[in-house]
Amino acid sequence: MSQDVIQVISAFAGAAGFALVFNIRIKHLLLASVGGLLSCVIYLLVQTSVENYFISCFVSSAFCAIYAEVMARIYKTPATVFFIPAVVALIPGGSLYYTMSYLIQGNSELFSQYGRTTGLYALGIACGISLAWALWYMIQKMITDIAKKIKEK
Amino acid sequence: MINTATDYKKILNTILDFGELMVSVGAEINRVEDTLTRLGLSYGAKRMNVFAVTNNIIVTLIVENGTIYTQSRRFQSNAGTDFTKLEKLNSLSRKKCGGIISHDEFELEISQIKSEKSNKLKICLGSMLAGGAFTLFFGGTVCDAAAAVVFAVAIYFLQAYFRAFCPNNIIFNLISSFIVGIGICAVSQLASLNADKVIIGDIMLLIPGIAFTNSMRDLLSGDTVTGIMRLVETVIWAAALAIGFVLAILAMGV
Known part of the structure; x- marks a missing residue:
């Protein structure tokens, strides 16, 4: 099996694992894990086409935020329930570990390289979800406002 | 009908219990502030001022006749998360704000959710x-x-x-x-x-x-x-x- 397939499957399993750790209701388990799978697929697709960590994380985390908001509307739950399992595969655990490991080894070149990657990951995730939430709330407000005006007429 | 000062003090305490529980199961703070405001208004407050941070909540409730009640709650900040409890609290606050349940039922359900053991x-x-x-x-x-x-x-x-x-x-x-x-x-x-x-x-x-x-x-x-x-x-x-x-x-x- 290629590494990509393993990553997608393990992202699905990892998302399910985290959903269980956070005591999710079993009826939401499957959809929460599918969020993790989709976010990993999107990350890999963007990564192969643009080869930029920041942009891949940005797009993928923005997707997670929208996915969670949509699911939250459908199932009437807080969006966090679907958001956390979806986004968890994007957390830069690997590069965080190597950053600190090269720090101890005193390899300043690799340390700064991995440190930058970790920072870019975190920044990409933060920017992606921030932008997605901002757009989501704007659109939501516009729709409710327009609906209100139509009702008044 | 709620009208005595003791009633409002008790209500405020219940609202703070609810807020503390929300923070401890991993709700975002703006959701906590929003929910507590809605709860207060559902109890007939004229105005609610809620200020919450990760380890402290201050709520001021202003009643129709102009009396002002303020209480604060300090607790230990933690990183615990429980999606099931979060969902239950969410639907409980919806029920309370929708006027489906009384204050006593509300209080009872809070303590039930609080004491629930996770699997x-x-x-x-x-x-x-x-x-x-x-x-x-x-x-x-x-x-x-x-x-x-x-x-x-x-x-x-x-x-x-x-x-x-x-x-x-x-x-x-x-x-x-x-x-x-x-x-x-x-x-x-x-x-x-x-x-x-x-x-x-x-x-x-x-x-x-x-x-x-x-x-x-x-x-x-x-x-x-x-x-x-x-x-x-x-x-x-x-x-x-x-x-x-x-x-x-x-x-x-x-």
Whole structure:
């Protein structure tokens, strides 16, 4: 099996694992894990086409935020329930570990390289979800406002 | 009908119980402030002022006749998350605001949700699944994943039974990552596993990911104070984790 397939499957399993750790209701388990799978697929697709960590994380985390908001509307739950399992595969655990490991080894070149990657990951995730939430709330407000005006007429 | 001062004082206390519980199960602060405001208004308050941060809530309730009641609640900031309780609290507040249930029923349900024990097996299995899956995700072999599953159980036991003895999350992260790090390094040397992959898989279980994303959400929604508090907390927690593992690796010479 290629590494990509393993990553997608393990992202699905990892998302399910985290959903269980956070005591999710079993009826939401499957959809929460599918969020993790989709976010990993999107990350890999963007990564192969643009080869930029920041942009891949940005797009993928923005997707997670929208996915969670949509699911939250459908199932009437807080969006966090679907958001956390979806986004968890994007957390830069690997590069965080190597950053600190090269720090101890005193390899300043690799340390700064991995440190930058970790920072870019975190920044990409933060920017992606921030932008997605901002757009989501704007659109939501516009729709409710327009609906209100139509009702008044 | 609620009209006496004692009634409002009790109501305010119940509202604070609700808010404290929400924060402790992992709700974002702006959701907490919003919900408490709605609850207060549903009790007939003319105006509600809610200020919440990660370890303190202050609520001021202004009644129709102009009387002002204020109470505050200080509690320990933690990184606990329980989606089931969060959902239950969410629907409970909807029921209360919709006027479906009375104050007594509301109070009763709060204490029921609070005392509810989470399913330990579910959380333990989840830790195992997540630890193993993320070891594979970051390029570990099947043997590495098996080791990560074993240490995920260790992390689960530390979280379930050792956390209560730690004064705060910083100390807990430092000590537990050190213990787990020592164990992983020892096993990896004996069984010639990739210690780095095993640690990466299990580190995911300890990283305060929810607190981090909640801090982003709080910052974005204008709760700058809370957002910065949470962000600084998560950075300190993550640093404690890193230091714990670093000490373990240095001690074991991997």
